[in-house]
Amino acid sequence: MDGLGLRTRIDDIGNMYGRYANADNEGAAPVVIGSHLDTVVPGGRYDGILGVVLALETIALLQERDVHGSRPVELVNFTGEEGARFAPAMLGSGVATGLYDVDYAVARTDAEGAVLGEELERIGYAGDRHNRLGEFSVSLEAHIEQDTNLDDNHLSVGIVDGIRPVTWSTITLTGPGGHAGGRAQVDRQDPLVAAARMAASVDEDVRAMDGAKATIGQMNLHPGSANVIPSRVTFNLDLRASQESSLRDLLNDTSEKFAVIAEEFGVTYSIDTYWRMPEAVFDEDIRTVIARSAETLGIQTMTLTGDIGHDSLHLSQVGRSAMLFVRTSGGISHAEDEHVPWPALLDAARLYANTVVELIK
Incomplete structure (x- = not known):
């Protein structure tokens, strides 16, 4: 950004901004990209x-x-979108849009106990609150698809109409535990077996729902000994559905079925839904601009819906936003062999740039 001569700044959660403007458009609400x-x-x-x-x-x-439109362009690199080190996800855009309180965000800790605010101070990226993203005209984000739709259809770019909602829950099951050689199998109150039945149950339900997904990515057993029936099992449950009402119904049905399973196995049960990602619907007018630009450039596109959170989800809660998805080989993402074919990347670059030109007119 310095090399391009942009006016750079850093806000109080470490988001990096670079502004491309001139005297004629400086006062207008910007087009946000990044x-x-x-x-x-x-x-x-x-x-x-x-x-x-x-x-x-x-x-x-x-x-x-030397192209300048009626609006500046604001480039943003948001802090901590993944939530991989400091959870939850999309912290930087959450603070920038006022959806997360900065005091909450800077107090997040990683697995080693490091505090986000202190780490920002250490590396010189604890900036000023007044540098946060302000009012904007529109925002446009490009991101790899993280699925195979574009790859399967041999297309470079998809126009995203929205993002499906998500909930994260922690399920806790407790029982008396005991020695592996103790109680007969039929007399056990085993929270792990109950948890396994729950996993199978939610999988079966979700397979019957169009657009729904369920993932259990973590499970912890206590005391975790080879010859001890666990006395406590906790696992996470990531639920996704096509829309808010469907997700709400799925979560309620799942919780009720889990309670029945817990009672059947004689274990106590609780569910804590600790994070929700709302449904996002992207701006139809911006999507029309993208589609027209694609037609002008001779780039064929398809409409896609996201199943994964992105910074644009937060931006869409406070302004007009849209996204492009770019083809990935085999839909592979969050892996070292993640790859975008070069022709797809060039198509995406052309479409992205031409759309921004239209948006700043």
């Missing part, structure tokens, strides 16, 4: 990174051709 640079372990080289690179390339092209 994404995030953080990744997961072990992550790849594209994910949100591609969105930042395409935003930089777009401003470079505008600069080369």
